Amino acid sequence: MNIIISNTAGTPIYEQIKEQIKAAIFRGELKEGELLPSIRRLARDLRISVITTMRAYNDLEQEGFVVNMQGKGCYVQSQNADLLREHKLREVEKHLHASVVAARLCELSDDELLNMLKYFMNEEDEYE
Amino acid sequence: MNNILELNGVFKSYKTFALEDITFALPRGFVMGFIGPNGAGKTTTIKLILNMLQRNAGTIKVFGKDNIFYEQEIKEKIGVVMDNTFYVDEWSLKDIERTLKPFYKRWDSGKYNSFLSDFRLDVNKKVKEISRGMKMKLMIAIALSHEADLLILDEPTSGLDAVARNELMEILSEFIEDENKGVLFSTHVTPDLEKIADYITVINNGRILYSGIKDDLLEKYVIIRGGLDVLDDEFKTKIIGCREHNVGFDGLIDSSVLPLLPKNIITERSNLDEIIVRFNNWRENK
Incomplete structure:
Protein backbone atom coordinates (compact mmCIF):
# COMPACT_ATOMS: atom_id res chain seq x y z
CA MET A 1 0.00 0.00 0.00
CA ASN A 2 1.18 3.50 -0.80
CA ILE A 3 0.36 6.54 1.28
CA ILE A 4 1.20 9.80 -0.41
CA ILE A 5 0.82 12.97 1.58
CA SER A 6 0.47 16.44 0.14
CA ASN A 7 1.50 19.27 2.42
CA THR A 8 -0.11 21.90 0.24
CA ALA A 9 -3.51 20.25 -0.20
CA GLY A 10 -6.33 21.86 1.77
CA THR A 11 -7.21 18.54 3.42
CA PRO A 12 -5.60 17.90 6.81
CA ILE A 13 -2.90 15.21 6.83
CA TYR A 14 -4.80 12.82 9.11
CA GLU A 15 -7.70 12.98 6.67
CA GLN A 16 -5.41 12.17 3.75
CA ILE A 17 -4.00 9.13 5.55
CA LYS A 18 -7.46 7.98 6.55
CA GLU A 19 -8.87 8.32 3.03
CA GLN A 20 -5.92 6.53 1.44
CA ILE A 21 -6.11 3.60 3.83
CA LYS A 22 -9.87 3.41 3.26
CA ALA A 23 -9.34 3.52 -0.49
CA ALA A 24 -6.82 0.67 -0.20
CA ILE A 25 -9.43 -1.33 1.74
CA PHE A 26 -12.12 -0.60 -0.87
CA ARG A 27 -9.81 -1.61 -3.67
CA GLY A 28 -9.09 -4.84 -1.86
CA GLU A 29 -5.42 -3.99 -1.62
CA LEU A 30 -5.62 -4.23 2.15
CA LYS A 31 -7.40 -7.41 3.09
CA GLU A 32 -9.30 -8.44 6.18
CA GLY A 33 -6.96 -9.32 9.02
CA GLU A 34 -4.00 -7.57 7.48
CA LEU A 35 -1.75 -5.60 9.86
CA LEU A 36 -1.34 -1.87 9.21
CA PRO A 37 2.07 -0.24 9.69
CA SER A 38 2.55 0.74 13.36
CA ILE A 39 1.56 4.31 14.23
CA ARG A 40 5.09 5.32 15.14
CA ARG A 41 6.64 3.66 12.13
CA LEU A 42 4.20 5.37 9.77
CA ALA A 43 4.82 8.74 11.45
CA ARG A 44 8.56 8.23 11.01
CA ASP A 45 8.24 7.18 7.38
CA LEU A 46 6.00 10.08 6.45
CA ARG A 47 7.92 12.46 8.73
CA ILE A 48 4.76 13.61 10.40
CA SER A 49 3.49 13.94 13.92
CA VAL A 50 2.67 10.78 15.88
CA ILE A 51 -0.56 12.39 17.06
CA THR A 52 -1.68 13.04 13.48
CA THR A 53 -1.17 9.35 12.67
CA MET A 54 -2.96 8.29 15.86
CA ARG A 55 -5.90 10.44 14.92
CA ALA A 56 -6.17 8.83 11.49
CA TYR A 57 -6.06 5.34 13.02
CA ASN A 58 -8.57 6.23 15.73
CA ASP A 59 -10.99 7.56 13.13
CA LEU A 60 -10.56 4.42 11.05
CA GLU A 61 -11.29 2.34 14.11
CA GLN A 62 -14.39 4.35 14.99
CA GLU A 63 -15.68 4.04 11.47
CA GLY A 64 -15.20 0.29 11.70
CA PHE A 65 -12.45 -0.13 9.12
CA VAL A 66 -9.74 -1.35 11.46
CA VAL A 67 -9.52 -2.81 14.92
CA ASN A 68 -6.80 -1.86 17.35
CA MET A 69 -5.39 -4.72 19.43
CA GLN A 70 -3.60 -3.30 22.43
CA GLY A 71 0.13 -3.83 22.06
CA LYS A 72 -0.23 -5.74 18.80
CA GLY A 73 -1.26 -3.17 16.26
CA CYS A 74 -4.10 -2.27 13.95
CA TYR A 75 -5.78 -4.89 11.81
CA VAL A 76 -8.15 -4.43 8.87
CA GLN A 77 -11.73 -5.34 9.79
CA SER A 78 -14.02 -7.35 7.56
CA GLN A 79 -16.16 -5.01 5.49
CA ASN A 80 -19.79 -5.56 4.69
CA ALA A 81 -21.44 -4.41 1.50
CA ASP A 82 -23.79 -2.00 3.30
CA LEU A 83 -20.87 -0.18 4.85
CA LEU A 84 -19.16 0.19 1.49
CA ARG A 85 -22.33 1.57 -0.05
CA GLU A 86 -22.83 3.91 2.88
CA HIS A 87 -19.33 5.20 2.35
CA LYS A 88 -19.88 5.90 -1.32
CA LEU A 89 -23.16 7.65 -0.53
CA ARG A 90 -21.46 9.93 1.94
CA GLU A 91 -18.86 10.71 -0.69
CA VAL A 92 -21.60 11.71 -3.14
CA GLU A 93 -23.31 13.88 -0.54
CA LYS A 94 -20.09 15.60 0.36
CA HIS A 95 -19.35 16.59 -3.22
CA LEU A 96 -22.91 17.63 -3.96
CA HIS A 97 -22.85 19.84 -0.90
CA ALA A 98 -19.56 21.38 -1.98
CA SER A 99 -21.07 22.07 -5.41
CA VAL A 100 -24.06 23.83 -3.88
CA VAL A 101 -21.81 25.98 -1.69
CA ALA A 102 -19.71 26.92 -4.71
CA ALA A 103 -22.82 27.66 -6.78
CA ARG A 104 -24.28 29.95 -4.11
CA LEU A 105 -20.98 31.80 -3.93
CA CYS A 106 -21.16 32.77 -7.60
CA GLU A 107 -24.94 33.31 -7.34
CA LEU A 108 -25.89 30.54 -9.72
CA SER A 109 -29.64 29.92 -9.87
CA ASP A 110 -31.08 26.55 -8.79
CA ASP A 111 -32.14 25.78 -12.36
CA GLU A 112 -28.71 26.52 -13.72
CA LEU A 113 -27.16 24.25 -11.12
CA LEU A 114 -29.61 21.42 -11.85
CA ASN A 115 -28.96 21.77 -15.57
CA MET A 116 -25.29 21.54 -14.95
CA LEU A 117 -25.79 18.38 -12.91
CA LYS A 118 -27.91 16.87 -15.69
CA TYR A 119 -25.27 17.76 -18.23
CA PHE A 120 -22.61 15.89 -16.29
CA MET A 121 -24.91 12.91 -15.77
CA ASN A 122 -25.50 12.69 -19.53
CA GLU A 123 -21.85 13.04 -20.27
CA GLU A 124 -20.99 10.26 -17.85
CA ASP A 125 -23.67 7.99 -19.37
CA GLU A 126 -22.30 8.56 -22.86
CA TYR A 127 -18.89 7.37 -21.80
CA GLU A 128 -20.23 4.11 -20.53
CA MET B 1 -0.97 10.95 31.66
CA ASN B 2 2.72 10.24 31.99
CA ASN B 3 4.54 13.53 31.46
CA ILE B 4 8.23 13.54 30.63
CA LEU B 5 8.41 17.28 31.27
CA GLU B 6 6.08 19.49 33.26
CA LEU B 7 6.23 23.17 34.14
CA ASN B 8 3.70 24.67 36.50
CA GLY B 9 3.29 28.37 37.25
CA VAL B 10 6.96 29.18 36.67
CA PHE B 11 8.01 32.80 37.17
CA LYS B 12 11.34 34.44 36.56
CA SER B 13 11.82 38.17 36.54
CA TYR B 14 14.54 40.47 35.37
CA LYS B 15 14.64 44.25 35.33
CA THR B 16 13.23 44.59 31.85
CA PHE B 17 11.76 41.18 31.12
CA ALA B 18 9.77 38.57 32.98
CA LEU B 19 8.53 35.05 32.41
CA GLU B 20 5.07 34.85 33.89
CA ASP B 21 3.13 31.78 34.85
CA ILE B 22 4.84 29.41 32.44
CA THR B 23 2.77 26.23 32.46
CA PHE B 24 2.96 23.36 29.99
CA ALA B 25 3.43 19.61 29.90
CA LEU B 26 4.99 17.24 27.39
CA PRO B 27 3.64 13.67 27.57
CA ARG B 28 6.16 10.86 27.12
CA GLY B 29 6.52 9.67 23.53
CA PHE B 30 5.99 12.97 21.76
CA VAL B 31 7.71 15.96 20.19
CA MET B 32 6.88 19.46 21.39
CA GLY B 33 7.75 22.53 19.39
CA PHE B 34 8.47 25.57 21.54
CA ILE B 35 7.95 28.56 19.33
CA GLY B 36 7.85 32.33 19.52
CA PRO B 37 9.69 35.38 18.23
CA ASN B 38 13.25 36.16 19.29
CA GLY B 39 13.37 37.42 22.86
CA ALA B 40 10.05 35.80 23.81
CA GLY B 41 11.64 33.75 26.61
CA LYS B 42 12.38 30.40 24.97
CA THR B 43 16.02 30.13 26.03
CA THR B 44 15.26 31.47 29.52
CA THR B 45 12.61 28.75 29.95
CA ILE B 46 15.03 26.08 28.77
CA LYS B 47 17.74 27.34 31.12
CA LEU B 48 15.24 27.15 33.99
CA ILE B 49 14.46 23.54 33.07
CA LEU B 50 18.18 22.75 33.09
CA ASN B 51 18.65 24.63 36.38
CA MET B 52 21.12 26.96 34.72
CA LEU B 53 18.95 29.78 36.07
CA GLN B 54 17.06 29.94 39.35
CA ARG B 55 13.29 30.28 39.09
CA ASN B 56 11.43 32.72 41.36
CA ALA B 57 8.36 30.55 41.71
CA GLY B 58 6.61 27.48 40.35
CA THR B 59 7.54 23.85 39.84
CA ILE B 60 9.47 22.09 37.10
CA LYS B 61 9.39 18.32 36.88
CA VAL B 62 11.45 16.20 34.53
CA PHE B 63 10.62 12.47 34.41
CA GLY B 64 8.15 13.33 37.20
CA LYS B 65 10.90 14.59 39.52
CA ASP B 66 11.83 18.06 40.71
CA ASN B 67 14.51 19.42 38.40
CA ILE B 68 16.63 20.92 41.19
CA PHE B 69 16.33 18.27 43.88
CA ASP B 83 22.72 26.76 19.16
CA ASN B 84 26.38 26.70 20.11
CA THR B 85 28.73 24.11 21.56
CA PHE B 86 30.41 24.62 24.91
CA TYR B 87 33.38 22.49 24.00
CA VAL B 88 36.92 23.79 23.90
CA ASP B 89 37.90 24.72 20.33
CA GLU B 90 41.19 22.90 20.56
CA TRP B 91 39.61 19.58 21.60
CA SER B 92 39.28 16.79 19.09
CA LEU B 93 36.07 14.77 19.02
CA LYS B 94 38.06 12.01 20.72
CA ASP B 95 39.02 14.38 23.57
CA ILE B 96 35.37 15.30 23.98
CA GLU B 97 34.43 11.72 24.58
CA ARG B 98 37.28 11.25 27.06
CA THR B 99 36.10 14.33 28.98
CA LEU B 100 32.37 13.63 29.00
CA LYS B 101 32.37 9.88 29.54
CA PRO B 102 33.07 9.94 33.31
CA PHE B 103 30.01 12.15 33.89
CA TYR B 104 27.53 9.64 32.53
CA LYS B 105 26.69 6.21 33.94
CA ARG B 106 25.13 5.11 30.68
CA TRP B 107 27.83 6.35 28.28
CA ASP B 108 28.33 3.96 25.37
CA SER B 109 31.59 4.46 23.44
CA GLY B 110 30.53 2.07 20.71
CA LYS B 111 27.43 4.17 20.11
CA TYR B 112 29.38 7.43 20.11
CA ASN B 113 31.74 6.16 17.45
CA SER B 114 29.01 4.69 15.35
CA PHE B 115 26.99 7.95 15.46
CA LEU B 116 30.08 9.91 14.49
CA SER B 117 30.65 7.68 11.51
CA ASP B 118 26.93 7.78 10.58
CA PHE B 119 27.11 11.56 10.70
CA ARG B 120 30.42 11.51 8.78
CA LEU B 121 32.30 13.19 11.63
CA ASP B 122 36.02 12.48 11.96
CA VAL B 123 37.07 11.72 15.57
CA ASN B 124 40.46 13.30 14.99
CA LYS B 125 39.01 16.64 13.89
CA LYS B 126 39.07 19.52 16.35
CA VAL B 127 35.93 21.38 17.40
CA LYS B 128 37.16 24.55 15.69
CA GLU B 129 37.58 22.68 12.40
CA ILE B 130 34.01 21.50 11.99
CA SER B 131 31.04 23.37 10.55
CA ARG B 132 27.92 24.52 12.38
CA GLY B 133 25.89 21.66 11.01
CA MET B 134 28.51 19.20 12.17
CA LYS B 135 28.58 20.76 15.64
CA MET B 136 24.84 20.26 15.86
CA LYS B 137 25.26 16.62 14.87
CA LEU B 138 28.10 16.25 17.36
CA MET B 139 25.81 17.44 20.17
CA ILE B 140 23.15 15.00 19.05
CA ALA B 141 25.69 12.17 18.92
CA ILE B 142 26.66 13.02 22.50
CA ALA B 143 23.03 13.13 23.62
CA LEU B 144 22.25 9.78 22.01
CA SER B 145 25.46 8.14 23.28
CA HIS B 146 24.43 8.52 26.90
CA GLU B 147 20.98 7.19 26.04
CA ALA B 148 19.06 10.34 26.80
CA ASP B 149 15.33 9.87 27.12
CA LEU B 150 14.55 13.57 26.80
CA LEU B 151 16.13 15.74 24.14
CA ILE B 152 16.04 19.48 24.70
CA LEU B 153 17.02 21.42 21.62
CA ASP B 154 17.36 25.18 21.75
CA GLU B 155 17.33 26.69 18.26
CA PRO B 156 19.28 23.73 16.86
CA THR B 157 18.59 24.68 13.26
CA SER B 158 19.53 28.36 13.36
CA GLY B 159 22.25 28.96 10.82
CA LEU B 160 21.93 25.49 9.34
CA ASP B 161 21.37 24.82 5.66
CA ALA B 162 18.45 22.81 4.32
CA VAL B 163 20.48 19.59 4.11
CA ALA B 164 21.54 19.71 7.77
CA ARG B 165 18.03 20.68 8.91
CA ASN B 166 16.62 17.75 7.01
CA GLU B 167 19.14 15.41 8.62
CA LEU B 168 18.07 16.65 12.04
CA MET B 169 14.42 15.95 11.24
CA GLU B 170 15.38 12.46 10.16
CA ILE B 171 17.26 11.85 13.40
CA LEU B 172 14.36 13.16 15.49
CA SER B 173 11.69 11.12 13.74
CA GLU B 174 13.80 8.03 14.28
CA PHE B 175 14.38 8.96 17.95
CA ILE B 176 10.68 9.41 18.67
CA GLU B 177 9.74 6.08 17.15
CA ASP B 178 10.56 4.88 20.68
CA GLU B 179 7.50 5.76 22.73
CA ASN B 180 9.54 6.25 25.91
CA LYS B 181 11.38 9.29 24.59
CA GLY B 182 10.47 12.94 24.42
CA VAL B 183 11.70 16.00 22.53
CA LEU B 184 11.39 19.69 23.35
CA PHE B 185 12.45 21.72 20.36
CA SER B 186 12.63 25.51 20.51
CA THR B 187 12.83 27.44 17.29
CA HIS B 188 11.76 30.52 15.43
CA VAL B 189 12.04 28.69 12.10
CA THR B 190 8.86 26.65 12.04
CA PRO B 191 8.45 24.77 8.75
CA ASP B 192 10.60 21.79 9.85
CA LEU B 193 8.72 21.52 13.06
CA GLU B 194 5.37 21.96 11.40
CA LYS B 195 5.49 18.38 10.21
CA ILE B 196 6.88 16.31 13.07
CA ALA B 197 5.75 18.19 16.18
CA ASP B 198 2.89 16.59 18.13
CA TYR B 199 2.48 19.45 20.58
CA ILE B 200 3.12 23.15 20.23
CA THR B 201 3.75 25.70 22.93
CA VAL B 202 3.62 29.30 21.77
CA ILE B 203 5.40 31.87 23.91
CA ASN B 204 5.28 35.61 23.40
CA ASN B 205 6.74 38.30 25.62
CA GLY B 206 7.28 35.91 28.53
CA ARG B 207 3.78 34.43 28.49
CA ILE B 208 2.40 31.20 27.11
CA LEU B 209 -0.24 31.92 24.47
CA TYR B 210 -1.02 28.32 23.61
CA SER B 211 0.12 24.90 24.66
CA GLY B 212 -1.52 21.81 23.22
CA ILE B 213 -1.83 19.52 20.24
CA LYS B 214 -0.42 21.02 17.05
CA ASP B 215 -3.25 19.85 14.82
CA ASP B 216 -5.77 21.49 17.17
CA LEU B 217 -3.88 24.78 17.05
CA LEU B 218 -3.74 24.76 13.26
CA GLU B 219 -7.44 23.99 13.12
CA LYS B 220 -8.33 26.59 15.73
CA TYR B 221 -7.10 29.48 13.63
CA VAL B 222 -7.80 30.23 10.00
CA ILE B 223 -6.23 32.82 7.73
CA ILE B 224 -8.81 35.13 6.19
CA ARG B 225 -8.61 37.66 3.37
CA GLY B 226 -11.29 39.97 2.12
CA GLY B 227 -12.32 43.37 0.80
CA LEU B 228 -12.49 46.52 2.92
CA ASP B 229 -16.25 46.90 2.34
CA VAL B 230 -17.04 44.02 4.73
CA LEU B 231 -14.57 45.08 7.40
CA ASP B 232 -16.58 46.93 10.06
CA ASP B 233 -15.46 47.71 13.60
CA GLU B 234 -17.19 44.75 15.18
CA PHE B 235 -15.65 42.36 12.66
CA LYS B 236 -12.25 43.92 13.20
CA THR B 237 -12.27 43.07 16.93
CA LYS B 238 -12.54 39.39 16.02
CA ILE B 239 -9.47 39.42 13.80
CA ILE B 240 -6.09 38.66 15.30
CA GLY B 241 -3.27 40.72 13.79
CA CYS B 242 -5.46 42.35 11.16
CA ARG B 243 -3.54 44.05 8.35
CA GLU B 244 -5.46 46.58 6.31
CA HIS B 245 -4.11 47.74 2.98
CA ASN B 246 -5.38 49.71 0.00
CA VAL B 247 -7.18 46.86 -1.67
CA GLY B 248 -8.30 44.69 1.24
CA PHE B 249 -7.34 43.15 4.55
CA ASP B 250 -5.97 39.92 5.95
CA GLY B 251 -5.61 38.37 9.37
CA LEU B 252 -6.15 35.36 11.55
CA ILE B 253 -9.47 34.34 13.04
CA ASP B 254 -10.78 31.77 15.47
CA SER B 255 -12.44 29.15 13.29
CA SER B 256 -15.46 29.00 15.63
CA VAL B 257 -16.64 32.41 14.38
CA LEU B 258 -16.27 31.46 10.70
CA PRO B 259 -19.97 30.71 10.17
CA LEU B 260 -20.81 34.27 11.27
CA LEU B 261 -18.59 35.89 8.68
CA PRO B 262 -19.65 37.54 5.42
CA LYS B 263 -19.65 35.02 2.59
CA ASN B 264 -17.23 36.67 0.19
CA ILE B 265 -14.21 36.11 2.38
CA ILE B 266 -11.38 33.81 1.45
CA THR B 267 -10.18 31.37 4.10
CA GLU B 268 -6.99 29.39 4.15
CA ARG B 269 -5.34 26.87 6.47
CA SER B 270 -3.07 28.62 8.95
CA ASN B 271 0.53 27.72 9.66
CA LEU B 272 2.80 28.21 12.65
CA ASP B 273 4.67 31.19 11.21
CA GLU B 274 1.43 32.99 10.48
CA ILE B 275 0.21 32.30 14.04
CA ILE B 276 3.42 33.63 15.62
CA VAL B 277 3.41 36.78 13.50
CA ARG B 278 -0.29 37.60 13.86
CA PHE B 279 -0.30 37.12 17.61
CA ASN B 280 2.77 39.28 17.91
CA ASN B 281 1.20 42.11 15.91
CA TRP B 282 -2.01 41.77 17.85
CA ARG B 283 -0.19 42.07 21.18
CA GLU B 284 1.83 45.07 20.04
CA ASN B 285 -1.29 46.90 18.90
CA LYS B 286 -3.12 46.37 22.16
Missing part, protein backbone atom coordinates in the same frame (compact mmCIF):
# COMPACT_ATOMS: atom_id res chain seq x y z
CA TYR B 70 17.03 15.43 41.44
CA GLU B 71 19.28 17.40 39.11
CA GLN B 72 22.07 14.81 38.86
CA GLU B 73 19.77 11.90 38.24
CA ILE B 74 17.71 13.82 35.69
CA LYS B 75 20.66 15.11 33.74
CA GLU B 76 21.92 11.57 33.20
CA LYS B 77 18.93 11.11 30.95
CA ILE B 78 18.70 14.49 29.24
CA GLY B 79 20.46 15.35 26.01
CA VAL B 80 20.86 19.03 25.25
CA VAL B 81 21.56 20.71 21.94
CA MET B 82 22.09 24.46 22.10
